[in-house]
Amino acid sequence: MPIIHLQTRISAPAEVVFDLARSIDLHKESLAHTEERPIAGVTSGLIGMGEDVTWEARHLGVRWKMKVKISAYDRPRQFRDEMVKGPFKFMKHEHHFEQTRNGMLMTDRFEFASPGGIIGWLFDVFYLTGYLRKLLETRNAAIKEQAERAE
Numbered sequence: 001m002p003i004i005h006l007q008t009r010i011s012a013p014a015e016v017v018f019d020l021a022r023s024i025d026l027h028k029e030s031l032a033h034t035e036e037r038p039i040a041g042v043t044s045g046l047i048g049m050g051e052d053v054t055w056e057a058r059h060l061g062v063r064w065k066m067k068v069k070i071s072a073y074d075r076p077r078q079f080r081d082e083m084v085k086g087p088f089k090f091m092k093h094e095h096h097f098e099q100t101r102n103g104m105l106m107t108d109r110f111e112f113a114s115p116g117g118i119i120g121w122l123f124d125v126f127y128l129t130g131y132l133r134k135l136l137e138t139r140n141a142a143i144k145e146q147a148e149r150a151e
Contacts, residue, residue, distance in 0.1 A: 001090065002129045004110040008140045011103040012147035018076035018097050020143045021106065022047050030142035031135065034058055041067070049073035052084060060131070066091075089113045089120070106143070108136055 010017050020026055024044050028037055036057035038044070047053055052069040066086030073079045076097055083091035096107040114120035114128060 001111055001113045002124045004108065004129060004133050004136060006108040006110075006133070006136055006140060008106045008108075008144055009100075009103055010106055010144045010147050012150065014076040014097040014099045014104050016150055017104050017106055017143060017147045018079075018095075019046055020146050021095050021097075022070075022079060024053060026142060026146060027139065030139045031057070034135070035063075039065070047081075049079075054085075068093075087114075089115045104147075106140065108140070110136060 023046055024038050024042055034057045036055055038053050039056045040054035041052040042048075043053065047070055049070050049072075052067055054065055054067040056063065056065050058064075064087050066088075067084045068081045068086075068091075069084050071080050071082045072094075078094065078096045080092065080094045082093070091112045092110075094109040096109070098105045098107070110132065112124070112128075112132070114124050116123070
């Protein structure tokens with residue numbers, strides 16, 4: 001199962017970055033190029049523990065829906081969202097926030113697996129991991145820009 005690990009340094013307090021990372025509105029804005037939009041559950045504002053959102057988007061030329069739920073929450077240190085229903089066999093995204101002497105370190109740990117056995121695994125390893133990494137980097141750049149602008 002592929003795991004994407006990203007670290008982003010941000011010159012802003014952890015509380016600010018934490019809230020931006022769980023903002024439905026910023027998520028939608030940062031991934032507008034995929035036509036990603038919330039269609040059920042929490043559809044604007046900040047998502048919290050036990051809440052869910054269903055996203056609709058176009059990725060790799062295909063329109064799909066994915067419902068995720070916040071399954072762990074410790075403001076401003078970490079939260080986790082997990083797929084409840086959607087295109088993956090499994091998807092878990094952990095968000096960690098650590099205040100350092102030079103600002104804040106935001107760490108993403110994104111685990112996923114596509115259905116389809118060995119064919120799905122090959123697709124994940126040779127294509128989907130890179131695609132998803134770029135999406136996360138785009139989203140993190142938007143969080144960083146917004147957080148540092150607020151400061």
